[in-house]
Amino acid sequence: MSTSSPTEQSKVSQRKAARRSRTVEPPSSPDTNALTRGRDRALRVGRITLSIVTLFLVLLLARVFQLQLQPPEAVGAMVDNQISLRRLEARRGAIVDRRHRALATTRVAHLLFADPHIVKDPNTFSERIGYPLGYEPAAIEQLMAKRRGSRYVVIDPHMSEERWEKYQNLDPLRGLSTHPVLVRDYPQNHVAGQLVGFVGRENKGLDGLERALDKRLTADPGQHAFVYNRSRKRLWLANKNYRLQADAPPVRLSIDLNLQAIAEEEVSAAVIEFGAKSGQAVLMDPTTGEILALANYPFFDPNDFSKLKKDKALAQAQRNRAATDIFEPGSIFKPLVWAAAVEAGYADPTEMIDCTEKGYWKPERGPGLRDAHPHGLITWADVLKVSSNIGMAVVAERMGKQLVHDVVKSYGFGSTTQSGLPGEVAGLLRPAAKWSFADVTRVPMGQGVAVTGVQITRAFCAIANDGILVNPTIEARDPQNKTAQRLNITARVLSPRVAQATRHVLGLVITEGTGRKARSDLYQLFGKTGTAQLPDFKNGGYHQDRYVSSFVAGAPLEHPKLIVGVFVHDPDKKIGHYGGTVSGPASKRILERSLQYLGVPSDIVSEEEEEEATDGSN
């Protein structure tokens, strides 16, 4: 350990103090001034550089803002070229049956087009696509020649599935391309064809429900814009021009596809068997008023709508005649007036009515009437069972024309049913003031009025529904919605007692009367036959050998679930023309098959079962 004297220590401290004093006070020599000037200059240059850089950045920022907000036209065009608008296709609402099976739907097809501007050799081009895809090369060449200046020549607006698959396997060909298009598809073909209708090329409803519900079925397409890079690679969605598409919701019909198919099969079989011109069948639920099937024969396939202009027969078949065509109903009208007469107390089912031994009766005023067979003195119930014109006329005369008119009107005749069926007509029912004396006795037997198939079937629903007349509908109703059910009722036209009595008499029509050919081994049916002569518009009066053969029936007798009306127009008289013969069996088969399909148990007790039940009780 070293030691130092106090004198040495003071010297060292003096030296340190002298060193410190040198650093604090700069010497005022010429070299130090030069250093200061240099430093000031550097600072100035730095400031100027920084200002220039800042100014440059501010200008750059201003330019960026300008480009963003108000770009020059050339720049705008370049950017626009990189943004491409795409249509977001929206789906037209589907038309589905009550179990959501599609009757009309929309699918994607592909449109094949060529750009003649790019095609160097049209001859080779048309052969290269014509042969593998199944087109006529000459036709393609002709198309391209016709629109030489165009850059968009449509070769096929809707490629079939097979062609589309072949096209995808085809070697890429310059000047040939496709793009997707939406097409309306009717997958059930002719089933409910007239009812569904069809759309045109622009997807606008032109006929049937497609037209009537066009507004509801029309979708709202959207759009989005994509930004592409220079090599047309899709980058991202552009912020602007975005609009979401809105598909139209489906419309659920009251029709059941299987019941519709059953009705169509049976009505077509009846028309063909009896050599008739046309036929219709209407199947309804009497409690809800829902139309479960609406068949028209000859059939119409909406997929064939483009052939309508050329094919006259197809144009005729296109109409939904069950709602748009009227006819004189004939004897199927009788139960309605029969029940009203009982309801109002003008006749009683057991009351004896004189239908004359000769089968001819002359009312107080107006022309005389004939029955097909003389019936003599029979009950009011038998009048309906044997379908006596005279018996109906006798009681109608008691009722008077105003009451008969009011009864007919109360069932909804003379006005449309508001069912929503497109093109539905009101029928023909003249005001009572314009009725002649003959009308009082003719109208109750279905002459002098004209109705549609839907109207008369709906009127029978009142008899099946214990006297309550319901509004028919082609759209499915919600069974849980009690308010809708109440609104669904038009009016009570008969008391439950009279409605049940009428049903039982109509049941006798099937078992013992004119409708025996409609007797079923599965269900107790009730119904009425009708054979009305067709009016002769050329010479006036009626044709002697041309008829509308009708049959309206329901089942099961005690708790009816279905009402069917079958109307066959102009059957061959040599084969058969009575309503019970022509339309009766078809009605029976429709009811049997439909009730089985719906799982309704049989209400006919066989003799063996009856015996067993009797033995058991004994």
Place this chain on the structure above:
Amino acid sequence: MFPRLIATTTAIALVAASLLALRQHRLQLLHAMGELHVQMDTDRKLTWDTQSAIAEGTHPAALRDAVIRVGLKLKPADAPTPAAP
């Protein structure tokens, strides 16, 4: 002075890099979103086609033909026994 300048520059550089990374991420998301959009549109149309094909396959006549083709021996459902009176 110099260390402060370095620190400021580094901070600015980091912020700029982060912003660029975020921007890139946003663009990638937009791209993915656009692709999803196209995919959704394609799938929607595929669904329509499938629904149409199902509708054709469930046509009553088509079902009947299928039953005949497969050789199924079907009979109408037995009518249920009526309820006791």
